[in-house]
Every structure is written in structure tokens, then in C-alpha cells.
Amino acid sequence: MGNVIKKLSIGLVVGGALFGIAKWQEFPFVFQMVFFAQAMLGAAVFMLLDAPAVKTMSGGKSAIAIVMFYIVLCTVFVAGASMWPQFDPEEEKGKIVKILERERKASEQGKAEELIARAKALDEQVKALEVRLRELGAGHVVTKEPVTDAPPPVTSKGAGDFMKAGEEQWQLHECFNCHKLKGEGGKKRGPELDNIGSYLTVDEIKQKILDPKSFMAEGFEKEWEKGRMPDKFREVMDDNEVTALASWLNSFKNTSVNTPKPIKKK
Numbered sequence: 001m002g003n004v005i006k007k008l009s010i011g012l013v014v015g016g017a018l019f020g021i022a023k024w025q026e027f028p029f030v031f032q033m034v035f036f037a038q039a040m041l042g043a044a045v046f047m048l049l050d051a052p053a054v055k056t057m058s059g060g061k062s063a064i065a066i067v068m069f070y071i072v073l074c075t076v077f078v079a080g081a082s083m084w085p086q087f088d089p090e091e092e093k094g095k096i097v098k099i100l101e102r103e104r105k106a107s108e109q110g111k112a113e114e115l116i117a118r119a120k121a122l123d124e125q126v127k128a129l130e131v132r133l134r135e136l137g138a139g140h141v142v143t144k145e146p147v148t149d150a151p152p153p154v155t156s157k158g159a160g161d162f163m164k165a166g167e168e169q170w171q172l173h174e175c176f177n178c179h180k181l182k183g184e185g186g187k188k189r190g191p192e193l194d195n196i197g198s199y200l201t202v203d204e205i206k207q208k209i210l211d212p213k214s215f216m217a218e219g220f221e222k223e224w225e226k227g228r229m230p231d232k233f234r235e236v237m238d239d240n241e242v243t244a245l246a247s248w249l250n251s252f253k254n255t256s257v258n259t260p261k262p263i264k265k266k
């Protein structure tokens, strides 16, 4: 009896400690209980080891005893297991699909909105052109004027949009997690990029993003080894997006910031 109490109390102490640690580590409540139950199960096994030996049986009696033992064991396990919360893999899959579906819709909607905005902008440009044509007296203008006159507003507006798209890529792919720019972001994993435009052309920056080993910042072996630049951007960005991002970065030529010199490796 004294032995049982001793083992039970050890079980309770260990179980309580596990429960506490699990709670401190912010495990869900179910897991805290599982840890506690594990300790109690252990205590029970140790108690059983001390139980007095059963009288030796033989013949049919022993066969029945073995079968009974298995039935009891199976019942305990099945009953015990069904007491814990059940996870249906199909249901969990359903939840994941729902989350992904929402994101997919959001991005599709985003794209649709962008297209509508672009269409509207184009429509306005066409209208403006029509007005100009009328002012100029459409008859003789149609032959040459629109051709030379139309592009400038389109491209100048396009360039602004393009830069904005570049900045969006910077935010979207979280380059700021490692790189400081305009005094924002960083965490010192990668170099500050405010002066990158003085060193690299748009094409070279593109190359660096698509293949991070193509250029390495001076001193990268000591300083930035741990925060190594990821090699995944070529998979998650299309050529237009990389070009926009590189063009935007190329516009940063602030020589007062100490951007390390990139060294060509490939």
C-alpha cells in the first residue's frame, strides 16, 4: 500500500510538472492533458510491476485467462483512445481547402479590379485623344498626328505605375525582412540597399534576385552568412515583376548610405 501511494505521488508530481511545462510552452489544453495522462499511465505500470504474482494456471483455465486479459486490455485502449478529441482527416482537409479558396478568390478579385482600373484609364486616354483630334480638326490629323502624339502620356503614366509595381513587389515578397531601405525594415540580416542603384544596373539587380549567387555583397562571408538571401524568387515572380522591382531598386542612389559593393560571382 505504501508503495502504491509513493508511486502515485511520483506520478502526480511528474504529471503536474509536464502539465505545467506544456502550459508554459503554450500547448493546447488537450496536449497538456495528454502529457499528464502519460505520466499517470507510467505510474500505473510501475504499480502493476509490484503487484503480487498471480497463481500459476494450466490447461483450459490459462487459455481463458489470456483471452480475458486481451479483451480487458483492448477495451481499455479503445475506450481510452476514444475519450480524446477525434480528428477526421477529411474534415481537416476541408478546412484547408476553404482557407486556400478564400485567398484564391481574393487574389482573383484583386486581378479583376486591377484590370478594370487599367481599362478605365485607357478609356479616359482614348476620350482625351478624341477631344484633341476634334480640336485639331480630325480630317487631316488622322494620318499622322495621333501616332506621334499619343504615346507620351501613356508611357509617362506607365513609368509611374511601373515603379509602384516594383515597390509592391518589395512589400509582397518581404525583402524588407532582411534589407533596410529608406530607413525601414532590416533586422540586420542583409545589407541596406539605399545606394544599390550606384552599383548595379537594372539587369544586374534582376540577375541578383533571380540567382542570388550571381552577385554577392562585399563582406558577405562574415557579416551576412546566416541571413543568406533566399533562392526562391525566380519561382514566385514573373519577369515583369522582377523587372519592375529591379527598376525601382535601381532608382536608389543615396551615397550617404553604406550599401556594400556587390561583387560579380557568375
Ligand code: HEC
Binding pocket: 170, 173, 174, 175, 176, 177, 178, 179, 189, 190, 191, 193, 196, 205, 208, 209, 212, 215, 216, 217, 218, 220, 224, 225, 227, 228, 229, 230, 233, 245, 249, 259, 260, 261, 262, 263
Ligand atoms: C532572408 C534574408 C533576405 C531576403 C528575404 C532578401 N535578401 Fe537580398 N540579401 C540578403 C543577404 C544576406 C545579402 C548579402 C549577401 C549576398 O549578397 O547574397 C543580400 C544581398 C542583396 C543584394 C545585393 C546587395 C549588395 O550590396 O551587394 C540585393 C540587390 C538584394 N539582396 C535584393 C533583394 C531583394 C530585391 C529581395 C526581395 C525580393 C531580397 N533581397 C530578399 C538577404 C536577403
